[in-house]
Amino acid sequence: MRRIASIASLLALAALALLGGCGEPQFSDAEKKIIASLALNTLPSLKPDTTNQYGDVPAAAALGSTLFFDAGMSRDGTVSCSTCHKIDRQFQDDLPQAVGVGHTNRRTMPLAGVARNPWFFWDGRRDSLWAQALTPLENPLEQAGNRAAFAHYIKKRFGERYERIFGPMPDLSTVPANASPLGTDAEKAAWNAMPAGQQDDVNRVYANIGKALAAFERSIEPEQTRFDRFAIDLATGAKPEGDAAFSPEEILGLKLFIGKANCVTCHNGPRFTDNAFHNTGVPTVDGLPPDRGRVDAVAQVEADPFNCLGKFRDGDESACRELRFMVKGGPQIMRAYKTPSLRGAASRPPYMHAGQFATLDEVVAHYSKAPLSVEGVSEVHPLDLSDRERAALVAFLKTLSE
């Protein structure tokens, strides 16, 4: 009898092993579908931004690239976009909080695929790439400039290039050297003393600076990774070869990511982001001012004169549906932040909106524990992952950086 039992169980095991494919990576059809949806080859080509008619004009992108790296675009001539968005570091700076003219409160965001975002910044307080670019230029902690000074600077340094793209520069001869509605008291006073037409002229030049910068940023796109090679092979049924083959640990990590650990509910699509805002219970940082995330950004983007509904937009208002239909209140946007892309994340610690976590291990431990949010309600629930599962998730995330 014992012999019957042992032979039977052996055979049953063999049958199961056959079903399981003898250790070959095996994914259900549902899993395969999700994996395919994450691969970079499903990223659609970049749609034109109708609010920026210069978005795909090469001369505008070239000027934008010059401005992006030009430290002259700051109050004291020391800070450019590239001070924080470093070209050889995925356009970020490896710091928990960015440092420009002063120390900021937020982590520098990488820029790969940025032109595909409906919202900009961790809290989405800007609604276009060109409106976003105008914010650091005048932020006293970043480039700390003012729009009147930028208009004069552009005219002096890049006047001809500017005019070839955007048409004639307005007459700036009576525009104060320093003036802005957002600047120091003196700059505000100077701004308020300017006639409306002149304010408009300066704002128009300022918006065009943003449009040139955006045209350049549109060229920054994510690159293919080991995960994408694996995913393509899986989809086509080819046997992943060389570095496209995943280790059992990486496969377990991928399965957790799209399964039990629920990561893919928010980190979805080929950029691993749903472009939406969530409270995930990330802790505050001692010493930084209160940060309530999306809930405070709503009023800011509505008040931004450069938003999609403002007069500096090109094209028609049909491009403004994200702004028009945004969620303006409710508990779900308290301490909600934009889901970041996970492409390249493994090679750019620290993590989260103020660099709260130094390593991916800490990130995954956070999701496993899912602490309550200091304010608002966290959408993530404890996963109680084992050591092995946490390590597997980290191993998988690394395949998005190789």
Next chain:
Amino acid sequence: MASIWRYILAGLGLAALLVGIVAAVYLTLPQSASGPDLSRSKKTANGLFVASFEPERGVVRQGELQSWLLTLKTAAGAPVEGAAITVSGGMPQHDHGLPTSPQATDYLGQGRYRIDGVKFTMSGWWQLHFGISAAAGSDSVVFNVVL
């Protein structure tokens, strides 16, 4: 020798049974989490109207801001004109609301209202609740969308 073959046969039989059980469990699992009512046309909660809800361009795309059409008829089949419509919703299993605030933006005639600004950012079960006020009275209806 013959007896060994009998054992192997018995073993095969057992294995087949096991495979059968595993397969049966596998096949019934998705159904046991029996999904929500996915009909795109239904009576409103108090039976005042018949509502139908369709994506304006026919397909539902995850992550895209889309417009849908809500068509309202009276129980007798007449189009409902001049309705005031409120939209809310969310993901019942995730305990969160909609990522956008869809609105009824246009009346297209024949009881058809454009509901613009609908976006489903994740796969899974979504719900849209409509509050409807018209000459015949106020009523509500819930549509489920599973991505």
